[in-house]
Amino acid sequence: MTLEAAKLAAADNLWGAIIPELMLGCIALLLLGLEIILPRKHHGLIPDVASAGLLGTLLGLFLNWKSVMLGSETFSGLLYHSTAGQMMRAFFLVAALLVCLLARLTLPRQPVPRVEFYHILLVVTAAMMLLAQSNHFVLLFVTLETLTIGLYVLVAYHRTQPTSLEAGLKYLLMGALSSGLLLFGIVLLYGVAGNPALPAHTSQGLNYAELARFLAANPNNFVAALGIALVLAGLAFKVGAFPFQIWVPDVYQGAPTPVTAFLAVASKAAGFAVLLALCGNGGAFSPYGWLVTPVLTAMAAATILFGNLAALTQHNVKRLIGLSGVSHAGFLLLGVVAAHHIPMAVGAVYFYLFAYLLGSFAVFGVMAHVSGPDDAEQELDHYAGLAKESPFLATVLAVGLGSLAGIPPLAGFMGKLFIFIAAFQSGARVLLAIAAIGVVISIYYYFGWIKAAFFESWQPPADATEGPARPARSPVGLLTGVTLGALALASVVIGFYPGPFGQWLTMR
């Protein structure tokens, strides 16, 4: 590379474009510094600093929402800035803020250091924000690995509990396997796109747009098809789609509750942001619709059916929410399939993700209050009599679960409606029928949970040796109470009035 080319490349590094991510990185380092500087009795401040940093970054993002970078590439094509990217940035920041809130509730119950948790959380959030805007396979791989490796540590964070460690190891093995598949797929695509013997070969085969141009000129290349299949398999692992969902229930059960929430919402959303960028209309893989559409269609159908049927028999609420999360991944895949033809489907997927965030964190917030010191043991029976003891928590739980089940007029219903409309327009009728069956099954197990909270009363075991007692419930603090109330309220309000989200959908 000549000096002139190097200068050009350096001029393209607009660091101002990634200020939110840089801020998160700096705050993450600041937390570690504070742990050294502050006397031990003030260490309780560190989670506050992390939350304040996230909140400040979120506010800064909103203030600079319509930045001049929108619609342009920076860092020599590594990043592409778009409105969707800004939405996902806000999404991950909100998710991380809520995880902070849950962590302040549940982490003190365990004898583990707390500062590193927030440090890793911030780094992972920054990686997710970059991932959602990546326009290049090198950045995709590096950010995806940053977030996965951070999550390995977070999943195994309760390191005195064998269940947490075991979940961490299972997640590590599965995650590393999926990274291996993804990487080999990327390498094959890079290699075939650079082959001088093929038409439209490119030296920039790792760039999405260049790759799309190459694929459009070679619509039936076997190696390229194999590479695409491997990349899709790697991503399917990350979002927990059938047949790569085997890790989901175990890892969700063993991970600390805030981490389960982060995995279920933010990690899945990151996977779908990448899938949309690759498989959506105009994405890198769009010339290979003949391969991508049938693969994703079959995956979506199997994921919806498997997730819902497996969740039917669960008694542990963390496994239940994990398997129901698998079925949500199926509905989102349905949106990705539709996004190949219908531009509105992209907005529908984002709307669904936001509705899923609101509903999931409402449920996880209640779980954090009901669970005891043993994070892995959270049974449906523990919810018996919740409505009598704490009507507020029970109401939040009912709204959250109702939204996840897709009961009108909650936000989850609107999310499913938008996705189903997009799927109908794209002509995926069989898939739509399977999705409708999935919704009906899901209502059954979600209402089993609501029934436990509202209509069953707690019977203490007659004999103390008969079984473990139910863990004591934590009182609801002011901040968590307000947040949970706001989440439930937002689910209701967005369901009635999709407002700016709806506008954003139609504008596209």
Added chain:
Amino acid sequence: MIPASLHTYLVASVALFAIGLLGVLIRRNTLVVFMCLELMLVASTLALVAFSRFNGTLDGNVFVFFILTVAAAEVAVGLALIVALFRRRQTVQIDALNSLKN
């Protein structure tokens, strides 16, 4: 001696990848599984360097450095997890990882 062609490198790379994948699926010792996972990454690296050399583009060579760094981070976290689990369980067999069941 015949100079190695792209084909030779790719056959070696695919063979390494297949050995790694089979090892992950078949072997029951966590450490061996972990080594097989690293083998899969190395296979990708080999293919990447070969493509980079024969296609005459540099991106692949640069990508290799990122992959090495990522693999090192993964090994650091993974071995720490395996050691922590061994201290609790005195075994690293995959079949013994069964405390998470409904």
